[in-house]
Amino acid sequence: MAVPILLYHHIGTPPKAGIPGRSNYVTVEKFTRQMHVLKRIGFQGLSLKEAMPYIRGQKKGKVAAITFDDGFLSVYQDAMPVLDELGFSATNFFVSSRMGLDNSWDNERSQRDKIMTFDEMRDWAAHGHEVGGHTLDHLHLKDIPLEEAKHQITENKHQLEKELGTSIISFAYPFGDENEAIQSIVKNAGYSFAVTTVKSRAHGNEGDFELPRHSIRRNDTILHFLAKCLLR
Numbered sequence: 001m002a003v004p005i006l007l008y009h010h011i012g013t014p015p016k017a018g019i020p021g022r023s024n025y026v027t028v029e030k031f032t033r034q035m036h037v038l039k040r041i042g043f044q045g046l047s048l049k050e051a052m053p054y055i056r057g058q059k060k061g062k063v064a065a066i067t068f069d070d071g072f073l074s075v076y077q078d079a080m081p082v083l084d085e086l087g088f089s090a091t092n093f094f095v096s097s098r099m100g101l102d103n104s105w106d107n108e109r110s111q112r113d114k115i116m117t118f119d120e121m122r123d124w125a126a127h128g129h130e131v132g133g134h135t136l137d138h139l140h141l142k143d144i145p146l147e148e149a150k151h152q153i154t155e156n157k158h159q160l161e162k163e164l165g166t167s168i169i170s171f172a173y174p175f176g177d178e179n180e181a182i183q184s185i186v187k188n189a190g191y192s193f194a195v196t197t198v199k200s201r202a203h204g205n206e207g208d209f210e211l212p213r214h215s216i217r218r219n220d221t222i223l224h225f226l227a228k229c230l231l232r
Contacts, residue, residue, distance in 0.1 A: 003204075009068065020110045028079075047091040049170055066089075070103060094133065098137075135174050153189050173194060195213050214229075
């Protein structure tokens with residue numbers, strides 16, 4: 001059975017029309033409804049690490065992997081209580097140089113939103129959720145020299161593991177920017193799998209370092225959401 005890997009960024013009120021990145025905001029109300037619908041139709045929400053045996057066909061069951069990119073504070077404040085209430089787990093991919101700061105990597109006209117601190121990241125993990133890597137500075141990895149890409153990937157992993165006190169095995173490519181050379185660096189850094197922004201459910205025939213995800217957008221109706229979970 002194909003496994004949907006869902007991608008969220010911000011949970012909260014979208015900025016006004018015309019602001020770049022507006023589609024990446026899902027309101028708390030809409031997110032809550034989506035998670036309750038997921039539960040109602042028989043899905044268990046899991047972190048990427050927990051979902052991998054289902055994606056690989058080693059376990060059977062109706063599961064969805066829930067992922068968040070960038071480590072925004074809104075996920076900690078507004079999404080985590082919903083996940084905890086439903087008994088779901090999720091993965092958050094962190095940009096380690098920006099902890100406690102904001103999304104400075106986005107378009108200069110984009111809204112700036114707070115990133116979790118390391119303490120909040122540790123509490124996220126203490127609630128049973130997964131911490132994943134997302135580079136030091138959220139750069140386009142294909143646009144920089146491979147040595148710099150290696151530094152971005154490996155140092156991010158080291159920083160997060162030092163702060164967390166345990167190993168991390170999941171990675172997300174910033175902007176979905178990857179190729180075979182970048183995949184190789186991620187694998188050699190000690191990660192077990194990585195997610196892209198390719199739009200599809202995971203069917204089990206993808207490589208562990210090119211897993212697809214469905215991005216959940218601001219204007220997705222509940223039917224759009226269900227199609228991403230069940231059909232595409």
